Amino acid sequence: MQSLNLLISTTCLFLLLFSMHLFFAKRGNKLLNILLSVIFFARFGQILTSLLFKAGQPHALAFFHQTFTPFYFAAPACFYLYITGFLQDQKHLQKVEWLHFVPTLLPIIHVIPWHLPVKTDWNLVGTQLAQNGYFSLKANTGLFPPYLHSIFRPLLVIGYLCATWIVVLRLKKKPQLLPESEGRTWIIFFLRVATFFQLLGLLPITFRSFHIPYINSYFIVLNCLALLIILLYTLHKPYIFYGYLLVAVDWTKKTASQQTDTDTVSVPLMAENPIQRPIAVKKINLLDAQLVDYAFAIKEIMEKEQLYLVHDFQIIDLAAKLNLPIHHCSFVINKQIGKNFRDWINGYRVDYFLKQYPVKSDKITIEAIASEAGFKSQATFYNAFKKETGLMPTAYFARELGH
Template identity: 80%
Template sequence: MLFKTEQSYTLAIFHQTFTPFYYAAPACFYLYITGFLQDRRSLESVEWLHFVPALLAIIHVIPWHISTSTDWNLVGTQLAYNGYFSLNAKTGLFPPYFHYIFRPLLVISYLCATWIAVMQLKDQPQQLLESESRTWIIFFLRIATFFQLFGLVPIILKCLHISYVNTYFIVINCLALLLIFLYTLHKPYIFYGYLLVAVDWTKKSTPEQTGTDHIFVPLTADNPIRNSSTAKKINLLDEQLADYAFAMKEIMEREELYRLHDFQIIDLAAKLNMPIHHCSFVINKKIGKNFRDWINGYRVDYFLKQYPLRSDKITIEAIASEAGFKSQATFYNAFKKEKGLMPRAYFAREISH
């Protein structure tokens, strides 16, 4: 579009600015999936090496004095005619094949690595791919794989000396996006808990309760989704805090809700028919923990009761999964946080005493 409107200077700025992001995308895709599978929210030191291609792209687009001047009219012509992967004009420090060879190899490598990481969990019972998270992660992975591989088709056709029209690929991409949009409108729950707040639309609103039900605050009495300024203005009596805390502990222990891999604070609030911000406030102020640590405490206690009885028949990881942990990393981190030791060291110390 920029080329057709003869805005070569804007094209140069746009192209050079977004090239590093283009090379960081495969690594971000892989790290998101693997982080999701392992329930990790931060990168390990060695994982920053995945962004070396993006660093090379930054070096590539820096206007070094040693590099020759770029003919952006030629770049625009090639982009408009054959697409990005067929770019033969020099756009920076490195030769043109930095784009049309290195980037496709990067995409294919990360796609393969991501699918391998997902398939390795397929044969493990009660792991992530057997939980509700499977729907989201497989949906996300399939959609991303389709668009990445479809973007490589022009290169394959060019290598086979088969002519193609770039406009057709743009139209097919748009149609695919439209179909995905219609599919997600039909099944919006795919995004719940990941891109949207999880809400059970099948539940009817409950009228306000009075009398003996005073410890439960109905959702209709107060919108559960508040801004931060409203959430800070929670004034509950000590008796109310105690009643809320008792109700939370009672339902958690009676129904063993902690054993559900994807149980969240919004689910607890819905079961108790109380606002989410009240639920969070009581856990923080009365119980003295955040929700994640509180529920993981129940899971660790369950593990401690089951492992001595079944350690000869089942692995540590299997009991941890049964307790509600959806990844080994989460279990070991939670256990060490609760007991100060890893499981084997903890039981060895207990036996010695």
């Protein structure tokens, strides 16, 4: 029993720390941080109340259960808004999106201490929670009937879960609209983890429907173990742990090597005063055979996975995929391929555009085909096209038709 309480307490502590840190974090997207903090805080409340009814504290259970009830109903909407907001890089909720929190008004009204003729039996509430979980309450806990917890809340969870998956699956058909690299990995990871916990929470309902015996405390232990295992996993994924859970690193900001369009290999360290001093240059020692092998691997992964179609694909993403230092990638592309990274990847994009244009020109615009080819803006496309072919697209195709 002590080890079980320790497990639950540890999980509670981590959830509370993450939720508080995200809520007050100054880095990252403030809107997304707050939405994610509400999700963690609601999960913290669920596990905390499970600890309280196991400890046989009806008064504490009454206070915390009523306090966290509005968060339980807000969490599904926050989950949906977090995913959609992340995919669209939203900084603020639109007016219509605030309607998602209308269902939260019901539990707020529900937990107001009305002078009801029938007083809540919190010993009975604790017993029902301990035996069958949160979606099994048949005891009165406020103004509305127990169906608020046992029917309305599960429907809310299922509805928002389905809506979120529909949004993501639709976007999968338009990969150019999905976030790239670390962002895509995080959002898919988060979606799967959240789906697992939401379905796990609904599992007791299925068991009760089919009259399958179960012990609710096992589900609590499984929840806590799964959360701690996932936390350990994220510790080995720095861009998840520090980029989205702790928000200690802003992955959307480009490093100095990414901000330059030339991706130079050696960066001189300039003195602050006008007196010239020796320039420190980072030396790269690679054998000719290594250069050839790296160049082959870089070209192969770029062509095989068509990484150039990703709008925001950067040299740091390429280095991560090949498990190579960034400066090695840049050095190989400059020396062995003979181009800087930006011109090299744009060359692939222009080539893709030239292959797709004859097929799609009668259906969609030049700019739309350029976007499919990986170009993020029209200006970048036209500059890259002229650099590769010597002509603007209209003049180029007019010349080709003339031949």
